[in-house]
Amino acid sequence: MRQTRRVELRWNDTERDFRDECRSWLSDHVPSRPLPSGDTAEGFAAHLEWEQQLFEARWAVVSWPERYGGRDASLWEWLIFEEEYYRAGAPQRVTQNGIFLLAPTLFEFGTPEQQNRFLPRMAAAEDLWCQGWSEPEAGSDLAGIRSRAVRDEEAGGWRLSGQKTWTTRGAFCTHLFGLFRTDPEAERHKGLTYFMVPLDAEGVTVRGFGRLDGDEGFAEVFFDGAFVGDDMVLGEVDRGWSVAMATTSSERGLTLRAPGRFTASASRLVDLARSRDGLGDGSTERSPVLADEVTRAWMDAQAYRLYTLADVTDIVEGRPPGARSSLNKLWWSELDVHIGRTALDLLGERAELVEGAEEAVAGGAWMKAYQFALSGPIYAGTNEIQRNIVAERVLGLPRR
């Protein structure tokens, strides 16, 4: 007879050891001064160095198999890693799009050759991947993709043409993954193929442009007959949509947004509120109102943490979350905006001051974080789309 399962809120000894090792390494290695933004050329280089350090200490991809540079970490250990990583204030992960979006797809659809070729270099930050989902006419509506790949039988591959845009850190990366239309007759979700493309290929042009926060974080990528071989197709030709959906569900789901980031932000918000830059001596009527907002943000971060623990329990026990990952995305993205907004409200008049202003609190990091947070409800499927998904797939309302 199977043993009765109980509520269990203790980390086991292996997990505790994992946390200790992780915490101790981070405490020794996290730069004491924040690196410059990884979305600028200068900052990107600094972040690459950091990524290489992570890789050498086997912290770059903890949940991957050891042969690719990981630690075979469990989902629980991965949560612990993320919690420690953000708690330590470690740098943003500029390798994130490859590791969190492409890699799960490679693990699922890649040939052994593709896996061996790309995964270790990705983990080591030798190949740097950016995503090529959006196009000028295909944002929320990914099925509207127009970029094309035309068969070049002679050369044994494909010729790519068209344009991708809003490619995060595209100007600094070496490779792009994304969908191209291989069957021009097919409509919408059909006839798309998932390609991996080296950005130094002939016929590829990358143009960086400015994001809201002023960093050159975005790029447009133009394809003008660029050639890629058959070995750069991920999954079946013309079946790219279902291949990509596995990736976007990672983007929306658990793997992109562990609670550690938000619980760490919420703790910093609490610290800000307790400081003189926040509520100060709390003597004004305004203070309790803002204290209430800080508390809401903290509570919502805790709810996300607990929800994730319940989610991971479900996954571990074989109850897959399915469309509930849309709930996740709604929660963390709106929580993140709320944390940022509350910080600005605490800072009051000084909220507008940014890096370079002597009077800026924390070097303007809160305004930067707020601007970053504002992208959350937009990218990876706008929150309007997510609410449709929740209504239709979780609640069962008619699709129309």
Place this chain on the structure above:
Amino acid sequence: MRQTRRVELRWNDTERDFRDECRSWLSDHVPSRPLPSGDTAEGFAAHLEWEQQLFEARWAVVSWPERYGGRDASLWEWLIFEEEYYRAGAPQRVTQNGIFLLAPTLFEFGTPEQQNRFLPRMAAAEDLWCQGWSEPEAGSDLAGIRSRAVRDEEAGGWRLSGQKTWTTRGAFCTHLFGLFRTDPEAERHKGLTYFMVPLDAEGVTVRGFGRLDGDEGFAEVFFDGAFVGDDMVLGEVDRGWSVAMATTSSERGLTLRAPGRFTASASRLVDLARSRDGLGDGSTERSPVLADEVTRAWMDAQAYRLYTLADVTDIVEGRPPGARSSLNKLWWSELDVHIGRTALDLLGERAELVEGAEEAVAGGAWMKAYQFALSGPIYAGTNEIQRNIVAERVLGLPRR
């Protein structure tokens, strides 16, 4: 040359005299104890007596011509009347649906005979009118009306059949106005005719049923071949939609909701907050958070008051508000819910106590008011419909 128009925030002497007279009469006549709810049989009778008092003193329909019992009051004076009426805590107007919804239509579309026959009796609360818009299958979508009127040439009139529902105070009224389909071939907005129907006609059955707050405030009205003469048709046959639209735009617009009701509620909310039943001694952290909600409600009520003054200025100077009346309805209905909700939050545990509970604050009036307020975003075109209207007609978004 026309005189330059300035900002002018003074009431003129006529208006001040009007206010004084009104205030003094109300102060002498408003019952010192609130009447029982006008949405119960017992309470309705008490309210009728009050309506008759109002009529005798010529306060029932101040903006109507004197020959129908009014005072030819200007829009400004009407605003003043409403402000004084609600400030004095005078009883709810059970004649409201006739006076505010049917009367403007009668003034615009009625024959002189109809006007002379119905308006004075309406003002005197001798005829009591309820609206018959909604049907089981036609709520937000009024064009889905199925009740029919079939021509009875011989009798010189029409035979009505079908069902109306959610007819406020239908069980206590004497007459109903509403739309019936006269051209069964016509679709949606076409082929409807605006009828006035005595509820004691043969073939009319009224069944009262309970509203959220427990009062028998709603009725279903069944028509089974009930006869009405041609003189009961308002406007042209088959053109009822445009006739009715004039009325529903009154329902949504200025005439139904003068700011006086909301500024008075907001003032009472402030009083509640200042009392021991509200924030008490203000010693808890909770208090400033609720004080902030009270302040928001008060400010929103003031904004509604000022917006209305600007609106009336526009109307008086010949700039009609148009679709902006949808903005009005969104504002007052959500303000009203916010006022009610904030009162419940102030009352905390005692918010649930209602009339008959010895511990209930103000006899449970706040819970009653909250429940009443909850109907605001639903009736007279749900707020979802209103937002569509604002988006499409004010902002110019595509109708789809």
Place this chain on the structure above:
Amino acid sequence: MRFALSDDGLGFADAVRDALGSVAPPAHVRRWWDAAETSLVTPPFTGDGPWQALVDMGVVSACLPGDVGGAGLRFVEMVGVCEELGAAALPEPVVATAVVAAPLLADLAQIVDGVGEASPEVVEALEQALDDVVAGAAAVAVAPQDDTLVECADAGWLLVEADGGLHLVDGRSLPANALVPQRSVDGARRVARLDRAHLDLSAATQLCGTGEAATAWVAARRRAEVACAAQLVGLGRPMLALTVDYVNQRRQFGVPVGSFQAVKHQLADAALHLEFAVPPVRFAAAVLSGVEGTEDAEWGPLGEPQVAVSTAKAAASDAAEQVAAAALQCHGAIGYTVEHDLHLYMKRTWALARSHGDAATHRSIVATHLLR
């Protein structure tokens, strides 16, 4: 780490849901409403009906130790049951008796036994009260010193907090004017104000005044807060389900109302907040049950019992109210009638959202812990 109901707790909750589905449908709730038309005294519930069904299932005595006839369950095993009792809007005072008062009685019996402080009369009364719970012969209610409303207008036993300690009062011997029933917007609620002037609190009713008793009392009040939160998240479910059914079926403008994005998004938001209120409620129950691991410093402030409790109640109150608001708005006029069942759940939500501390109060408690 395993953050999910235990198999036992889940099985118990499922069994209770199934049972309530047949013995406590909305029509049952309406009978309590109807009874309130003529009298606010609690209708008899100790005969047939849901109370007896739950007694028979062992729900009422579940948290009592095995040696007095209970099942020795911890609160964390009962939190799913509380959700189900909420989802049924059950009028009977099961939650107040089973998870709040009964385990408190058991705690007090143990303390009295150890300290030997109470009079023989009260020791006997304590035994009798425990027997009554096991037999399902009486409900037990608590009456805190701050004179919050008593949640059962005619409990068989009453645990009254008064200066210096706790008193056990036999409800059946109370003067008629001691518990004054209060009419609630929820016609199936039976709440009362305790009029202490008509209460005889003597040494004969005094249970104990030790620190241990105070600790047990605080724990009981926290259980009451979390149990109330659990009922609130439970209440959210039928409101959401009724609404989803309605908007799928109701057509306007030629399409189901549920196909409009404005309706979809209101309900998606309501579902979102309801879903995210559940884990904090269950976590608080785990903390109050001393589940192993909850003492780990990694939890931070959330590991402090009152912070966990207040986080749960604030989240549940707000989420359930949001669901109620969305449900009413998406129903439109039909939801505004008492003929439709929605109001049964909605009014209970309004009441419970402000009972045992409203969201603002609980957030201010958390704020004090975080920002002090």
Place this chain on the structure above:
Amino acid sequence: MRFALSDDGLGFADAVRDALGSVAPPAHVRRWWDAAETSLVTPPFTGDGPWQALVDMGVVSACLPGDVGGAGLRFVEMVGVCEELGAAALPEPVVATAVVAAPLLADLAQIVDGVGEASPEVVEALEQALDDVVAGAAAVAVAPQDDTLVECADAGWLLVEADGGLHLVDGRSLPANALVPQRSVDGARRVARLDRAHLDLSAATQLCGTGEAATAWVAARRRAEVACAAQLVGLGRPMLALTVDYVNQRRQFGVPVGSFQAVKHQLADAALHLEFAVPPVRFAAAVLSGVEGTEDAEWGPLGEPQVAVSTAKAAASDAAEQVAAAALQCHGAIGYTVEHDLHLYMKRTWALARSHGDAATHRSIVATHLLR
């Protein structure tokens, strides 16, 4: 009763809008952004361009009395102009000079004249400052004692509050390190911190310390608050208009994005709050201008100047931020780039919403008045 802009005020606002449409398009704002890349010192604005155009139209000196070369307009006649200056996100310090500082200078000149308190040097400086405003030769800024940011990083004249009164300081004679420019998220903003250690506040700069001067100073700060509110409601308009254009044109899923109800409702809500923020702003301006009737007891607390002002600023801050949020969300990724103009308005909104007191601060002021 006539609650609308006066014909003069409306005509002036329309004229300013027309003028700004040609002399201060978004490309003009971007020039200030570009200049900030290399230096935070205010780019020269007293030559050609919008400043001179507005000087020529009489905007900058409009609130000065006729005898010193102004038009003698009250603030209430300028509130529509402030809305337009906001709608253009105009970087030049027109608002701070024209409606805040210049009329304060005029008030002080009158007080000084009446009391005869100030030194001849400062009387002369006062005259010079007034002449500069009329000629458009310099901007004037105020520096309150609480060390809030100074809104013009290199004003020609500075009115500095210090213990015991107000000082008039010639900006061109300030040591380089006295006004420390602060980089703002809005690259077209030029704000600075006043470093009083490097300031020479002597009797030679002391204007007056009378009660009348204090009253004029309070009035100036209130004008600054309402003028900021007016700019915020102005800023809301281009953000809304850009968004309406975009969602009408942008297609996804085969239809314009603006046909989705979720987009419609966000924008309808934003428009609603923006529309309802305008009357409180204009009313506050009327109260500050002493428009006849504002002293009527019928206005209740709203008639108290600080209540009217704080109501206006709170409403405008919240409404403009709501419009900004809806605009960004409805634009999606394109709004998240600096190549699109939206961010020019949005970042100014973030800054102004918290300048001169944020919404929470102003609501707490109103709360104190209402609930004391």
